[in-house]
Amino acid sequence: MLNIVLFGPPGAGKGTQSQMLIEKFKLIHLSTGDILRNEIKNKTTLGLQAKELMDNGKLIPDDVVINMIKSILEKNVNSTGFIFDGFPRTQEQALSLDQLLKHQNTSISAMVSLKVDDKELIKRLLSRGKDSGRADDQSTEIIANRIEEYNNKTAPLKLYYKNQSKLHEISGLGSIDEITIRLNSVINSL
Ligand code: AMP
Numbered sequence: 475m476l477n478i479v480l481f482g483p484p485g486a487g488k489g490t491q492s493q494m495l496i497e498k499f500k501l502i503h504l505s506t507g508d509i510l511r512n513e514i515k516n517k518t519t520l521g522l523q524a525k526e527l528m529d530n531g532k533l534i535p536d537d538v539v540i541n542m543i544k545s546i547l548e549k550n551v552n553s554t555g556f557i558f559d560g561f562p563r564t565q566e567q568a569l570s571l572d573q574l575l576k577h578q579n580t581s582i583s584a585m586v587s588l589k590v591d592d593k594e595l596i597k598r599l600l601s602r603g604k605d606s607g608r609a610d611d612q613s614t615e616i617i618a619n620r621i622e623e624y625n626n627k628t629a630p631l632k633l634y635y636k637n638q639s640k641l642h643e644i645s646g647l648g649s650i651d652e653i654t655i656r657l658n659s660v661i662n663s664l
Contacts, residue, residue, distance in 0.1 A: 475580040476501060476555035478661065479562070479635070482588035483624045484617070485595035485602070486646045487653060488559045491588070494654045495557055499661065502550055505559040506539050509546075511608075529609045531619030533627060536566045540574075547574050555583070563628045568635075585635040586660050588646030588653070592621060 476499060480488045489505060496503045510528060513521030524534050543561060550556075562568040575581050590598075596617055603611030610616050635641040644656040 475553070475583075476661070476664075477558070477575065477580060477582050478555070479558045479582055479585040480588070481585050481632070482646055483590065483592075483595055483629075484620045485598040486588040486590045487598075487650070488588065490650060491653060491657055492557045492559045494650075495657065495661070498658065500554045501557045502546075502553050502555070503559060504543065504546060504556050504561065506534075506542060506561040506563075507559075509542055510534065510539075529616070531610050531616040531623065533563060533623050536564055536570075539563075540567060540570045543571065544574055547578065551578055558582075562631060563624075565631065565634065568631050582635070582638075582640060583664055584640050584642055584660065585632070586657055587632055587641065587643045589643055590646040594647065595621065 478495070478501070480492055480495070482488055489508075492503045492505065495501060510521070510524050514525050514528070515521070520538065524538070527534055539561060547556075558571070562571050572581065596614060599611045599617050599620075600614070602608065610620065632641055632643075642660045644653070644660060646653060
């Protein structure tokens with residue numbers, strides 16, 4: 475199995491690039507943000523619990539997202555692999571993901587981290603907010619919360635994967651095609 479953690483701050487382009495990669499490498503796209511937004515849309519208990527945290531740019535508790543991932547992995551044991559987009563976001567999530575994959579005799583192949591400066595991130599998120607209406611893309615204050623959560627809790631995961639020689643960092647600046655070419659070349663080199 476090819477299991478890629480597509481990593482980077484909010485607005486780095488993980489969702490956009492995931493779409494390119496799932497087609498080329500026949501992978502399942504697993505975006506915890508998309509799953510949670512779907513739960514909110516369907517007004518499920520989980521969605522109602524998650525909404526306030528998400529709208530304020532705060533992370534959802536680990537056990538909630540880990541259980542979501544667990545049930546999807548269990549339903550797709552025979553797949554070619556996964557793109558994890560927006561997961562893991564904490565050390566606890568990364569440890570659980572390793573365990574869950576181990577149960578299925580597989581592991582993370584690589585983390586590819588997209589590097590984009592804060593100024594560009596804020597610009598991209600505000601512009602996406604106008605197009606999509608996403609609540610957490612609407613104000614610079616909420617965007618700042620999300621970048622802060624990323625810097626404090628999520629960015630340290632680069633070290634977790636670096637210590638396993640799985641970290642690949644690429645620039646997330648430039649056109650969508652340019653970034654896809656960089657990503658493809660990392661994945662093809664695995
Ligand atoms: P995203 O679409 O990945 O930017 O995620 C949007 C929001 O969903 C985040 O700001 C969090 O509130 C929540 N979220 C998504 N994935 C996770 C995760 N792995 N752990 C905790 N919260 C998450």
